[in-house]
Amino acid sequence: MSETLSMASRRVDVPPVEYVKNIKEGEHGVMFYTSQEDMRKIHFAFVKFGLENNWGAVYAAPGSYYEDIRNEMQNYGIDIKKYEEDGSLFIQKGEEIYNDPVKPDLELNRKQADHVINYFLNKGKKGVRVATDLTSFFLPHGLYISLFDVENLFKPRMDLPLTLLCAYDADIIPAVKDLDIAFFYKKINKEWRKFVDAHSFAIYTSKGKDIIFTI
Numbered sequence: 001m002s003e004t005l006s007m008a009s010r011r012v013d014v015p016p017v018e019y020v021k022n023i024k025e026g027e028h029g030v031m032f033y034t035s036q037e038d039m040r041k042i043h044f045a046f047v048k049f050g051l052e053n054n055w056g057a058v059y060a061a062p063g064s065y066y067e068d069i070r071n072e073m074q075n076y077g078i079d080i081k082k083y084e085e086d087g088s089l090f091i092q093k094g095e096e097i098y099n100d101p102v103k104p105d106l107e108l109n110r111k112q113a114d115h116v117i118n119y120f121l122n123k124g125k126k127g128v129r130v131a132t133d134l135t136s137f138f139l140p141h142g143l144y145i146s147l148f149d150v151e152n153l154f155k156p157r158m159d160l161p162l163t164l165l166c167a168y169d170a171d172i173i174p175a176v177k178d179l180d181i182a183f184f185y186k187k188i189n190k191e192w193r194k195f196v197d198a199h200s201f202a203i204y205t206s207k208g209k210d211i212i213f214t215i
Contacts, residue, residue, distance in 0.1 A: 020042055022049075023129075023165070026159065027163050027201065029166070029201045030201075030203070032204045032205070034170050039205065043131040044078065047129060048076065054124075055127055055129050058090045060130070061133045062093070066091070087119075088123075094134065116128055121161065130165070131164075
């Protein structure tokens with residue numbers, strides 16, 4: 001069962017793998033997951049649809065997952081060799097982006113984003129879709145402020161041809177671990193609500209039960 005909740009609790013029957021295909025430029029989404037398999041299916045749908053519709057794509061995950069990501073992405077039906085060779089797809093190790101998770105270089109991150117956007121626009125792409133799994137860079141070390149700073153840097157910007165879908169392990173995040181998904185936004189505490197509000201939509205996926213709500 002999938003639900004989309006706005007503040008008016010509007011419900012639609014759209015699973016996350018379909019919802020993320022049609023995310024518009026300028027949007028910044030967050031996904032909380034309990035299974036890496038579920039998370040990657042949603043990420044891969046987001047990336048695959050973009051590549052097939054003339055978007056550039058960047059996938060960033062911890063270096064320890066690098067080969068797994070490549071293999072699973074290929075098995076999902078994304079022709080990695082083709083898209084990497086024509087410059088449409090970059091699979092990056094997260095450590096190459098966040099060299100110092102304690103104090104991220106936000107100005108450098110901003111310049112990197114501008115460079116990637118310009119690169120794809122110059123190749124005739126509509127823009128860039130970025131999928132990331134950032135959990136292990138900040139949260140295991142309690143670096144919440146660093147995490148908030150990075151997420152707030154990429155608040156929804158409808159004037160940019162950039163779309164992001166970030167993912168976090170729900171077990172690490174307070175107020176999400178034992179979540180009653182029907183009341184997600186109401187239960188989340190003030191600090192984490194501010195974090196969620198840096199996004200234009202949020203997805204919670206767990207064992208076939210999904211909730212999507214716009215923010």
